Amino acid sequence: MRPVGSKYLLEEPLGRGATGTVWRARQRETAGAEAAVAGQPGETVAIKVLKEELANDADVVMRFLRERSVLLRLTHPNIVRTRDLVVEGDLLALVMDLIDGPDLHRYLRENGPLTPVAASLLTAQIADALAASHSDGVVHRDLKPANVLLDERDGGMTPMLTDFGIARLADSPGLTRTHEFVGTPAYVAPESAEGRPQTSAVDIYGAGILLYELVTGRPPFAGGTALEVLHRHLSEEPRRPSTVPEPLWTVIERCLSKDPDRRPSAENLARALRTVAAGVGVHANSAQIAAAEGVGALLAPDPAPTAVPETPGAADPTQVLPSNAGSYDPAAATSVLPQSGPGGNRGPGGNQGHADPTAVMPPVPPQQPDGQPDSPHPWQSQLQAARDRNEQTQVQYLDPSQDPLRRRPQRQAPQQPPQRQQPQQRPPQHRQQPLQQQYPAPQHQQQQHQPQRYQAPPQPQRQQYAPQQPQQPQQPQQPQQPAARPPREPRPPRQRSANPMRIPGLGCLKGCLFTVVLLVIAGWLIWELTPLQDWVAQGKGYWEAIGDAIGKVTDWISQIGEATGESGGGTGGA
C-alpha cells in the first residue's frame, strides 16, 4: 500500500483514465483544515492520482492549487464530492467520495439502452448537477457516460457526475501545444472542435450526446477516425431513431444544436426532461402528454452562459480543427482552409500558395520520393492520440488480479512510449435494480425498446506516440512513427471446390457408399475362396455345412495323428 500524503493509503486501482488512475484508498488520519471533508481514520475514499506528465507540469500544479477552493466547494447530490487535493512532491491527487457502483458507460455496455423515461429522468439529474456547477462558474467540458458514476446506495441508483475540473486542469500550454487535446471526440461540441470560445453550452451539447446514447446505445457521431467524428459534429444533423418519442427528440435536437446560443440552459434542460418523462410514461394523463408535446417552449437558452476562461499562451486544448472551419459548407467550392505553414498548401495540382478548394482540413502530407508517406500531420497524430485515449477510457474495467496497475504506479522513463493497457472487463457484479425498472417506460416503448447489446465500435489501429518531454515544453516532440510494415505477399487466389454447392449429408452418403462397396467385395471373396458355392450346390443348411467342415477338420487331424503313430511304431520295431 502506497501512502498519499500523510493522510491516505492507496489500496487497489479502480480504473485508469486519460488523466490518471483512480484508486480505492483508506484514510489514515483525519485531514487538515484545508480539506473539504476531514474524514475519519479507516474511512474508504477514492483517489485520482493524476498522470505524471500533468503533475510535472508547473502550470497544472499552479492551476491545481489555484482552483482547489472551486473544486472543493462544488457540492451537489449528483456531483461526486471532492474531499481533498493532495500535492506531494511530484504527485497530484484528488481525494473523492468512493462511489459504490458502475459508471454509466459500463452500465450501458452490460445492460443495453435505457427506456426513454429512464433516460430522461437520469439525464435530468445530470442537468441538475450542471446547473449547480454552472451557477458556480464551473464548466465540466468532458461530459460522457464514463464520467457518470451510478451510486447504488439505498437500493436505487443515483447518477453522480465526476471529473469536474479535470479538463481544466489538463488545459495546460505545455501539454496541449503538442499532441494532446482535452476532450473526447464523440462528445466534443462543435465550437470546441473548432477552437472557438467555449461556454457552459458545451456541457449541454455533451448532455445531448449522452441522452442520445442512453436511448440508442451509441453516440450519434461515432465510428471512423476521430477526425471524421469531429467533422460530423460540425456538419451532420443526427436523425431521430424510431424508438425515440417526438418530445424527447425535440430536447435532444436542441441540445445538439450547432449554435451554442440555441441550446437550453442546464436548468431548463432538467425541467424539460422531467416534463418529457411524465408525458411519455404509461400513466401520463392528457395534460402531461400535452405538456410533453409542447416541450420546445421550455428549452430557453441561458441568457448568461458561463464562459470557459482562456488559458493564456495555450493553444486551445480542444482545438483540433482550424478556427475558421466554422464557415465550412460542404457544397462550397471556395476555400475554408488554413495555409499549412510557410510553404502554403499544396493542392493536388501542386499550386503552391493556393488552398485546395475541396478540402476542409489541413492537407495530407506529401509523399516522399520513395513512395513512403511522410510523418503524419501533427493534427492527425493529435487526433489519433486522442482517439487512442478515448478508446482506452471507454473500457476502464480492470480485473484487479490481472491489472498491471496493481504494481505501484512507476515513473516512466521519459523516452519510453506509454504502456498501452489492453481493455479488460471486470466480471459483472451488479446487484442494483436496473434503471429500466426504476423508471418504467410506456408499454409501446417497452415493446419497441428491447434492451439491445451495445456494439462496441471497431477497434482502431493504434498509433503510438511519444510522451511529452516535461522539461522542454517549447519543443514539441514528434510523434513516434510505427515501424514500417513489409509489403504483404499477394495471396494466391482461393481454390474453390468444383461443386460450389454445399449439400447437407453429402459426407454421410459418401461413407455409406464406401461401406456398401466394401461389403460387396468381401462377399465376392467369400463366395470365390470358400466352399460356400459347393454347399449351396449341395443344398446344405448352415449348421449342416458347419458340422461337415468340423468333421472334415477332425478327420484330417486324426489322419495326421495316425500317420505319425505308424511311422513312430515302425521305427521302434526295427
Ligand SMILES: Nc1ncnc2c1ncn2[C@@H]1O[C@H](COP(=O)(O)OP(=O)(O)OP(=O)(O)O)[C@@H](O)[C@H]1O
Ligand atoms: N469516485 C469514484 N468512486 C469509485 N470509482 C471511481 C470514482 N472515480 C472514478 N472511479 C472509477 O475509476 C474509473 C476511471 O476513472 P477516470 O475518471 O480516470 O476515468 P475516465 O473518466 O474514463 O477518464 P478520463 O475522464 O480521464 O478520460 C471509472 O470508470 C470508475 O470506474
